[in-house]
Amino acid sequence: MSTPSAEHPGHPAALLHHFDTAEQQKDASTLGMWLFLITEIMFFGGMFTAYVAGRFRFHEAFKEASNTLDVTLGAINTTVLICSSLTMALAVHAAQVGKKKQIVWFLLATILLGCTFLGVKVVEYHDKFVHHHVPGLHFHFPGPNARNAEMFFSIYFGMTGLHALHMVVGVGLLAVLAVRAGKGWFTPDYYTPVEMTGLYWHFVDIVWIFLFPLLYLLGAHFAITGH
Amino acid sequence: MITAREEKLNYLTADYGVKSWLLTVDHKRIALLYLATITLFFFLGGAFAVLIRLELLTPAGDLVQSQTYNKLFTMHGVIMVFFFLIPAVPAVLGNFLVPLMIGARDLAFPRLNLASWYIFVIGGTLSILAAILGGVDTGWTFYTPYSSTYSNTYVMITAVGIFITGFASILTGLNFIVTIHRMRAPGLTWFRMPLFIWANYAASLIMVLGTPVVAVTILLVGVERAFGLCIFNPNCGGDPVLFQHLFWFYSHPAVYIMILPTMGVISELVAACTRKQIFGYKLVAMASVAIAVLGFLVWGHHLFVSGQSVYAGLVFSFLSYAVGIPSAVKVFNWTATLYKGANTYQTPMLYAFGFIGLFTIGGLTGLMLAATGLDVHVHDTYFVVAHFHYIMVGGAIMGYLGGMHFWWPKMTGRMYPELPAKLSALVIFVGFNLTFFPQFLLGYLGMPRRYHAYPEEFQVLNVMSTAGASVLAFGYALPMFYFVWSLRYGQRVGNNPWGAKGLEWLTSSPPPTHNFDVTPIVTEPAYAYAAEEGAEIVHT
Numbered sequence: 165m166s167t168p169s170a171e172h173p174g175h176p177a178a179l180l181h182h183f184d185t186a187e188q189q190k191d192a193s194t195l196g197m198w199l200f201l202i203t204e205i206m207f208f209g210g211m212f213t214a215y216v217a218g219r220f221r222f223h224e225a226f227k228e229a230s231n232t233l234d235v236t237l238g239a240i241n242t243t244v245l246i247c248s249s250l251t252m253a254l255a256v257h258a259a260q261v262g263k264k265k266q267i268v269w270f271l272l273a274t275i276l277l278g279c280t281f282l283g284v285k286v287v288e289y290h291d292k293f294v295h296h297h298v299p300g301l302h303f304h305f306p307g308p309n310a311r312n313a314e315m316f317f318s319i320y321f322g323m324t325g326l327h328a329l330h331m332v333v334g335v336g337l338l339a340v341l342a343v344r345a346g347k348g349w350f351t352p353d354y355y356t357p358v359e360m361t362g363l364y365w366h367f368v369d370i371v372w373i374f375l376f377p378l379l380y381l382l383g384a385h386f387a388i389t390g391h
Numbered sequence: 392m393i394t395a396r397e398e399k400l401n402y403l404t405a406d407y408g409v410k411s412w413l414l415t416v417d418h419k420r421i422a423l424l425y426l427a428t429i430t431l432f433f434f435l436g437g438a439f440a441v442l443i444r445l446e447l448l449t450p451a452g453d454l455v456q457s458q459t460y461n462k463l464f465t466m467h468g469v470i471m472v473f474f475f476l477i478p479a480v481p482a483v484l485g486n487f488l489v490p491l492m493i494g495a496r497d498l499a500f501p502r503l504n505l506a507s508w509y510i511f512v513i514g515g516t517l518s519i520l521a522a523i524l525g526g527v528d529t530g531w532t533f534y535t536p537y538s539s540t541y542s543n544t545y546v547m548i549t550a551v552g553i554f555i556t557g558f559a560s561i562l563t564g565l566n567f568i569v570t571i572h573r574m575r576a577p578g579l580t581w582f583r584m585p586l587f588i589w590a591n592y593a594a595s596l597i598m599v600l601g602t603p604v605v606a607v608t609i610l611l612v613g614v615e616r617a618f619g620l621c622i623f624n625p626n627c628g629g630d631p632v633l634f635q636h637l638f639w640f641y642s643h644p645a646v647y648i649m650i651l652p653t654m655g656v657i658s659e660l661v662a663a664c665t666r667k668q669i670f671g672y673k674l675v676a677m678a679s680v681a682i683a684v685l686g687f688l689v690w691g692h693h694l695f696v697s698g699q700s701v702y703a704g705l706v707f708s709f710l711s712y713a714v715g716i717p718s719a720v721k722v723f724n725w726t727a728t729l730y731k732g733a734n735t736y737q738t739p740m741l742y743a744f745g746f747i748g749l750f751t752i753g754g755l756t757g758l759m760l761a762a763t764g765l766d767v768h769v770h771d772t773y774f775v776v777a778h779f780h781y782i783m784v785g786g787a788i789m790g791y792l793g794g795m796h797f798w799w800p801k802m803t804g805r806m807y808p809e810l811p812a813k814l815s816a817l818v819i820f821v822g823f824n825l826t827f828f829p830q831f832l833l834g835y836l837g838m839p840r841r842y843h844a845y846p847e848e849f850q851v852l853n854v855m856s857t858a859g860a861s862v863l864a865f866g867y868a869l870p871m872f873y874f875v876w877s878l879r880y881g882q883r884v885g886n887n888p889w890g891a892k893g894l895e896w897l898t899s900s901p902p903p904t905h906n907f908d909v910t911p912i913v914t915e916p917a918y919a920y921a922a923e924e925g926a927e928i929v930h931t
Contacts, residue, residue, distance in 0.1 A: 181905065182497035182574075192499040192573045199565045203603045210607035210637050214622055217633050225628070299627075300619035311621075312628035318620040322611065 190356055197360045201367050204330075208371055211323050215378060218315050223386065225312030229305070231383035232297065233320070234288060238380040241284050242372065248277035249369045256362040259355035264348055267358065271342040274365065278335045285328050292317070320379055327375060330368045337361045401804070401901040416501035417904055422487035423802070424508050425478060430871075432474040432515060437864065439467035444826075444860040447853045452844045460843035461528035462544065468531030473553050474515050476787055477645060480652035481598070482511070482563055484794045485591045487802060489567055491895035491902065492585050494576025494911045499569040500562075507562035514556030521548040530841065532642070535623035535634040539615040547616060550609045557606045560648075564598030567591055576894065578913035585893055585917050586662075586675055590655025593679035597644045597651075597686065605641035608634065632697055639690035647686040649783055650750075651679055653790030654721055657743050660793055661725045662918040663891040664740040665732025669918055671724045678717035685714045695766045704763050711761035718754050722747060738809060741816035742793025749785025749823065753778060756831065771841075774834025780827045789819070792870065799874065800888045804901045805881030811873045819866035825859025892918050 183189040219226050255270035291297075296304035297317050305313040341361055344350070350358055377385075402419045412420060442463050446454040455463065486504065490497055498504050521527055527549045529538040538546050571592050575584070612634070614620045621627035623634045662669050669675055691699055691707030699707075725747055734740070756778040760766050769775065792815075800806050829852040834840075838849050845853070887896040894911050895902075 180501075182495065182499075182501065184910075188573060192569050195572060196500060196565060196569045199568055199599055203561055203565070203599055206600055207603035207607050210604045210611070213637065214611065214633060217630055218628075221630070222628060299621050311626075314621045315628045318615075318622050318629075322614065322620060322622070326610075 186353070193356050193360060197363050201363060204367060208323075208326070211319065211326065212374075212378075215319050215323065218312075218319060219382070222309070222312035222315065225309035226316045227383045227386040228307065228309055229297075229313040229316035229320075230379060230381075232295070233380045234291065235380050235384075237284055237288055238376050241281050242376050244277050244281050244284070245369045245372050248274050248281070249366055251277065252362050252365045256355070256359050259345075259350045259358040260352060262352040264345065264350070267345040267350060268342055271338050271345060275335055275338045275342065278331055278338070282328060282331055282335075285324065292321075323375055323379070327368065327371055330371070334361075334365050334368055337364065400903065401899065402904045403803075403901050405904045414505070416497070416505050418486050418490050418498050418501065418504060419802075419902065419904075421504050421508055422483050422485075425482040425486060425511070428508070428512060428515065429475050429478055429483065432470050433867075435519070436467055436470035436475055437867065439463050439470070440860065441864065443467060444857040446843055447845070448857045450845050450847045450850055455843060457843050458528065461530075461841070462526035464841055465527050465530050466522050469518060469527070469549060469553070471783075472531055472645070473556055474511075474518065476649040476783055477560060478511065478563075479649070479787065479791045480656060480794065481567070481591060481594055481648070482507075482559075484587075484656065484791070484798065485567065485652055486563070488798065488895055489570060489588065489591060490574070491801075491898065491906055492588055492893060493571065493574060493579055494894045494907060494913065495570060495574040496905045496907070498566045499574060500566050503562050504566055507559040507566070510562070511556055511559035514552045514554075514559065517548050517552030517555065521545040521552065524548070532638060533609070533612060533634075534638075535612060535615070535631045536625060536629075539612045539634075540624050540626075547613060550613050550616075554606055554609045554613070557602045557609075560598045561602045564595035564602070567595040568599065571595075576911050576913055579894075582673060582676070583913055583916050584676075585655075586658035586669060586672070586679070587652070587655035589676040590651045590653075590658070590679045593683035594648050594651040596680075596683045597648050600687070601641040601644045601648075604637060605645075608637040608641070611637075632694065632699070635694050635697055636690065639693045640687070643690040643693065644683070644686040646779070646782065647682055649787040651682060653746070653787045653794075654679065656790045656794035656797075657725060657746050658721075659891075659893070660739045660743040660797055661728050662920070663797070663889050664737065664743070665728055665734050666890075666920045667728050667732045667918070668916070668920065669724060670727035671720070672917065674720055675724050678720045681717040682714060685710060685717070689714055689761075692761055692766070695763050696770050708761050708763050712758060715754065715758050715761075722751055722754075738807070738812040738816055739793045739797035741813060741820075742789050742796065745816060745820045745823075746786055746789040746793065749781050749789060749820075753781030753786055756781065769834050771839055772834035773830040773838050773840055776840050777827045777830035777834060780830070785823050785827070789823075792816075792819070795870070795874075797889070798895075799877070800884040801895060801900050801902070803878060803881070804883060804899075805877050806884050806888060807870075807877045807881060808873050811869055815866050815869035815873075818862060818869065822859050822862030822864075822866045826856050826863050827859070829853070829855045829859075892920060 179186055179189060183192070251270045251273040255267050255274060258264075258266035258270055296302050299314050299318045299321065303314050303317070304310070307313075338361065341358060345358070402417055406415075412424065415421060415424075442455070443460070446452070446460060446463070448454075452460070486498070489495075524545050527542070527544045527546050529542050529544070529546060533546070533550065538550075571584075571588060611620075611622045615622055615624060615629075621629045623629045623631050625631055658669055658675060689707055689711045691703055692711045695704050695707075725743075756774070760769065760775060760778055796807060796812055833849055833852050833856075836849070838845055884900055886899055888900070889896070894907075894913070897911055898907050
């Protein structure tokens with residue numbers, strides 16, 4: 165993602181020397197961002213594959229382990245993230261139409277919602293520590309499926325941990341954007357960074373939309389279908 | 392007088408000092424930074440190979456014992472695969488040539504390009520650190536649960552190094568794809584692009600789609616090792632075969648990251664040296680894409696004896712054969728181009744001939760290995776070692792060196808000396824075959840790979856192989872000397888010493904920082920040599 169603004173403060177819309185037109189420059193940034201998101205899909209894809217393999221082989225253990233997760237907290241977090249995607253989209257829209265103050269406010273709202281999500285995640289992780297559901301030496305799970313339940317929790321921590329890491333990065337990016345938006349860097353002619361960060365934020369949101377049913381609602385699913 | 396001096400400024404002389412190199416965003420300078428780095432890694436990986444071959448000179452384990460030997464072949468594989476072969480053609484020749492060949496002033500994201508080199512250096516430094524601390528003994532494949540649970544060597548540092556380096560590869564691929572899509576010169580339609588660009592585009596697809604998968608796989612091995620998570624360890628219900636699937640999903644296509652850009656080089660060399668349009672240009676271009684796509688569907692042929700289902704094995708076997716089709720299309724079309732061409736036999740062409748022959752042997756033995764029945768017999772023997780060295784060394788490195796000779800005058804403005812260069816191509820070809828052909832026989836006779844000792848009846852072939860390795864080492868050392876020599880004493884050349892077609896030959900040698908004084912406009916297909924000689928252009 166090219167951010168010409170870093171080299172030409174005050175002239176954020178400056179065209180880099182190797183592009184012919186501003187349109188070409190923006191097209192390049194957009195294509196680059198989508199390619200980056202494709203690499204992210206492949207990155208998470210490896211973990212989804214591990215999840216699928218485990219779920220097919222040990223669905224009984226996965227069901228039991230899934231039932232210990234707090235569906236309410238998970239649902240709250242899902243709502244929080246969907247709302248944050250809305251505020252992010254509104255921030256991009258504000259940038260498009262040139263409402264400079266609104267950009268800042270919507271970005272701050274997105275940051276707040278993102279932090280709320282991470283806060284709820286901390287509470288959930290804490291619960292896992294208390295209940296010895298963290299894989300490793302102190303792992304404890306009642307019943308005959310303990311070992312395979314450990315695999316479920318490994319995947320749970322792997323996937324949600326990686327997702328949370330992406331959230332942290334996203335919040336950092338939003339903070340930088342908010343500062344720059346406050347300085348009035350973004351205009352209807354040049355708001356590429358806002359739009360690109362928006363794409364990233366929606367992507368991280370969508371990953372969670374997949375994680376929530378796969379991890380939290382799995383037990384309920386097995387209960388209904390009887391598998 | 393001042394104007395005269397300014398006219399001579401090129402990307403090498405535009406700026407001076409260490410800082411001007413370490414903070415450069417010029418794709419040509421970054422290519423040279425990569426060149427220096429991977430050359431270092433090549434000789435480091437080569438040093439491990441020398442020790443391996445010395446140990447195998449005698450049946451007994453007299454130079455090193457098994458533990459050290461395990462580390463030697465692991466470090467050889469890790470360094471050669473991740474730090475030399477994968478970046479070799481894309482990051483050096485690709486970085487230098489992609490913008491030049493499509494008439495652009497730079498890659499789309501110059502600063503990401505520089506970042507990719509730094510990421511590469513950090514990853515490489517960590518891997519060297521692991522080697523210095525005591526090495527790693529898992530094999531370059533890091534099979535679990537040995538790597539994630541049992542090995543007492545420096546797996547973590549090496550894994551982190553490879554994980555980080557992966558992002559350098561992703562950034563290079565991403566940069567190439569965006570650049571090729573968005574920054575072509577006016578008139579340069581997709582089917583007018585040089586085949587080198589097509590090949591790098593296809594390889595970039597693999598870098599972008601495949602590398603993240605190996606990154607997450609290595610990450611999972613890392614967290615399993617560090618925090619006791621349970622993904623691959625069968626003790627807690629984890630699945631070691633899952634690791635093999637995830638690993639080879641990237642690492643088989645990774646072979647095509649090495650070979651596809653090299654095939655692009657060969658297309659350029661064959662066209663320039665025969666002064667003909669590449670026979671079946673469109674098919675050769677599409678074959679690159681086909682290899683990239685099919686390459687993602689064949690990883691299971693590494694798991695024929697890993698407890699994969701027989702039916703999966705059949706499908707993977709069939710698909711592996713299918714990759715042979717686009718590969719053969721390329722070989723046949725290069726050969727057809729050579730037919731009745733105005734062939735010249737300068738050094739780049741000798742390397743191209745070497746590539747075509749050795750790649751054919753490597754490819755055909757690959758088809759043998761894709762047959763499930765035969766693979767069970769020769770799995771994990773020297774037959775496999777010989778096969779992939781014919782592709783990676785005989786193919787990829789021959790093509791890389793051919794390309795280096797061909798574009799050396801463009802990079803430096805000076806010509807390499809022809810006679811020692813021809814000698815090096817010959818010595819490498821002979822040395823390579825002497826090293827690796829005996830390994831086909833050893834493998835077929837049943838010598839397993841990755842052992843430091845072997846029964847006495849295998850000694851003759853092993854001695855031949857080691858002797859060949861010393862010839863090969865001499866062959867690789869030669870270009871180091873005459874390339875450096877030519878920097879100062881080589882004959883100065885003009886824009887186009889080969890009289891070749893292609894936008895990179897329109898600009899001066901070495902090119903100015905922004906590549907072209909005037910953006911070129913393309914009006915003819917690639918390799919339109921016929922026009923020059925007054926004959927009719929074959930329109931594609």
